[in-house]
Amino acid sequence: MATDFSLIERSFFSTAIADTCRAIRGGSYMGAFTLSMCAIDAMAYLRNALPSKGSRANFMTSVQDWIVPLNKACRPDVIWALRCGLVHTYGYANAMRNCGMRGYWYTNDRPADHWGETAPDYYTLNLDSHVAETTVAAFNFFESMPALCAQRVGLEQEFADRAGRLNLVHKFALESVPGRPTTVKQSILRPPAQFGAMDQALAPLDQAAHPAVTDIAGEIRKIYPT
Numbered sequence: 001m002a003t004d005f006s007l008i009e010r011s012f013f014s015t016a017i018a019d020t021c022r023a024i025r026g027g028s029y030m031g032a033f034t035l036s037m038c039a040i041d042a043m044a045y046l047r048n049a050l051p052s053k054g055s056r057a058n059f060m061t062s063v064q065d066w067i068v069p070l071n072k073a074c075r076p077d078v079i080w081a082l083r084c085g086l087v088h089t090y091g092y093a094n095a096m097r098n099c100g101m102r103g104y105w106y107t108n109d110r111p112a113d114h115w116g117e118t119a120p121d122y123y124t125l126n127l128d129s130h131v132a133e134t135t136v137a138a139f140n141f142f143e144s145m146p147a148l149c150a151q152r153v154g155l156e157q158e159f160a161d162r163a164g165r166l167n168l169v170h171k172f173a174l175e176s177v178p179g180r181p182t183t184v185k186q187s188i189l190r191p192p193a194q195f196g197a198m199d200q201a202l203a204p205l206d207q208a209a210h211p212a213v214t215d216i217a218g219e220i221r222k223i224y225p226t
Contacts, residue, residue: 003149003156007190008163009142013205014191014198015166016042017135021199027225029108029127030086036134037083040067043141046162047148056080056095066137070213073115074133075099078123109221128224132217139205199223 016039023032044055044062063076077099084093096104103122107113114126149156196203201223204215 003160005142005146008160009145010191010193010195010198011163012039012042012138012142012166013195013202017138018198018202020131020134021201021220021223024127024131024201024220025199025223025225030090030106032127032131033082033106033125034086034090036131037079037086039134039138040079041083041087042166043138046159046166047141047145048158048162059083062137062141066141067133070133070136071115071129075123078104082123082125109224111217128217128220129213131220132213135202135205135216136211136213139211 016035020032020035020039023029023035040062041055041059043066044058047062048058049061049065050057060076060080063074063079067079068074068076077095078101081093081095081099081101082104084095085091100121101123102120105113105118105122105124106127107124108127110126111129113124114129116124118124145159149159192198194203195205201216201219204211204219208215
């Protein structure tokens with residue numbers, strides 16, 4: 001059976017990406033930063049561009065392939081270091097020292113500061129800019145996946161298998177058949193067909209074949225709590 005790339009894409013966006021927007025709406029800015037790093041991790045896992053390498057190499061390759069083209073100032077080793085800090089300790093990670101980072105700032109609603117260095121080796125990530133880049137990177141990734149799968153034997157099946165291991169939203173219902181014990185019936189809750197229905201901040205993805213980071217970032221800035 002052919003892989004339903006569209007369903008996998010929409011399932012990913014309705015959870016990993018839309019959950020990041022929901023965190024922003026709720027004022028959980030550090031939660032949103034953390035979720036965005038997990039989304040990059042998930043893309044790296046799905047693609048598995050370097051099968052013989054570990055998660056670090058695949059993560060950095062995904063950043064290099066999908067985010068750096070959107071922002072040349074982005075450094076994959078710094079993103080990896082920040083990811084390790086957020087996911088593992090909610091602060092410091094040895095990867096920060098390994099890439100020469102001396103300090104970092106997380107901010108929001110300050111796009112001019114994104115990837116700026118307030119001092120040598122001190123990096124700033126602006127939330128709306130970073131989430132917008134991650135969102136467009138994910139969009140481009142999924143749109144390119146059918147062609148990528150055609151280039152490597154077995155990749156489509158591997159992609160489908162790995163997608164099946166990601167967290168999807170399920171719905172449950174009691175199924176009662178006369179003469180049989182009542183059972184729980186489980187099925188995947190199909191995501192909305194439109195990105196804007198997942199979160200209004202994602203609406204620009206429905207309007208252009210090549211969505212712009214600035215458009216997504218502008219929509220995200222509208223959902224910050226007053």
